[in-house]
Amino acid sequence: MSQTPALSLSGIVKRFGPLEVLRGVDLSARHGDVVAILGASGSGKSTLLRCANLLEVPEAGEISVAGEVLRLKTRPDGSRVAADRRQLDRVRTSLGMVFQQFNLWAHMTVLDNVVEAPVHVQKRNRAECVAEAEALLEKVGIADKRHHYPAHLSGGQQQRAAIARALAMRPAAMLFDEPTSSLDPELVGEVLRVIRTLAEEGRTMLLVTHELGFAREVASRAVFLHRGAIEEDGPPAQVFGAPKSERCRQFIAAQL
């Protein structure tokens, strides 16, 4: 395999006003890595994930996807923005993002949600995209719902549709931002099963989650964030079983 990481974040600093949410975080994922990002709420784990595709723009630090560095420029007020919107849009299509709140486009059917970006952003052939989308919906188990609107689906079905939507861009890596946190307990399993399948296929994934048991089974690596810094980073067996950091140990003990 290539030595270039699929995704690399280095020296990421993010502030919201006076609050420093990320204090120089380094995280990289090789191809096929499933990195579970853990931490208490407010530890900055979702923000870190959102920096990967610049939904949050870090005040300092560098992001590169498959070796390509995202170019940033500084505005007069000191904040940073993407220097090249086309590069940003292209790189974003190579990172499939799944949100806590699903965020399906309410005015489109499930199938239209899935083919939207491939057809309109990636300019691929529509018929081909529809065929691929139907296969993806089959894979996540909601092929029968393809002509329904998001509002007519359960949370678990919506989240599986959102996963299909992200996969349809043929992304190099998947970003999961607490994908099961707004689901009713009985619907969590169906979404985790889909994510597990993707992990077993060897997809590169960053997974922010509170499902520690699931993370331990599925992840190839676990990262524990505390107050905007990485406290623990290693194979799940080590992070869950024998953490070096006392805070990580306490967090795991309290959750499991």
Add this chain to the structure above:
Amino acid sequence: MLDFALMAEAFPAILAGTGTTLKLVAGALLCGFFLAVPTALAADSRSRILRGTAAGYVLFFRGTPLLVQIFLIYYGLGQFEAVRASIFWPILREPWWCALLALSLNTGAYTGEIVRGGLQSVPAGQIEAARAAGMSGLLLYRRIIAPIALRQALPAYSNEVVSMIKATALASTITIMEITGIARTFISQTFKPIEIFLVAGAIYLVLNFFAAQLLRALERHLSPHRRPI
């Protein structure tokens, strides 16, 4: 006792003004929409100058009576030599264009606020999902923001359409022969305002009924996601 014979006689004549009324409405709504979109975008822009311009425009045209606006444009502008000397004078001296201008500017201000409300109602998460999928700029507006905003704004906009249909009656004050203009001519000849205004009022009622039905049908057509399965 109502003079039904007069009403029957007046009806076709007043009905003939419907074309003029509808032309005014359609023209004003069209021009107003093209004013409204930039107004809405300017009102939420980063530039203070744009925000101020939009706010001033909306404040003036929502804050003063339409009748005053029509008079200001029709009677007021002609007082200025610069206006009379300008290339716009052939247009600004015509009551028809003055009425259309006033109605357009007026509905543009209201519709601007409606469009702004629609844009603000688009859930942030859906915009974020679109950005994460590589959409930006016009594509993002065309595929995600505009369709959602339009659906949100439609109920408020149908109110504005109905208001506009009624507001065209004020054009009669500057000699436009639309429904109310013809009715007023009839009244000055017959001195029977009740009969004539009943006829004119009924025509407006029917027009508005169909306009509201049309917009409701459009709303239903555009919002299959809000219907139960």
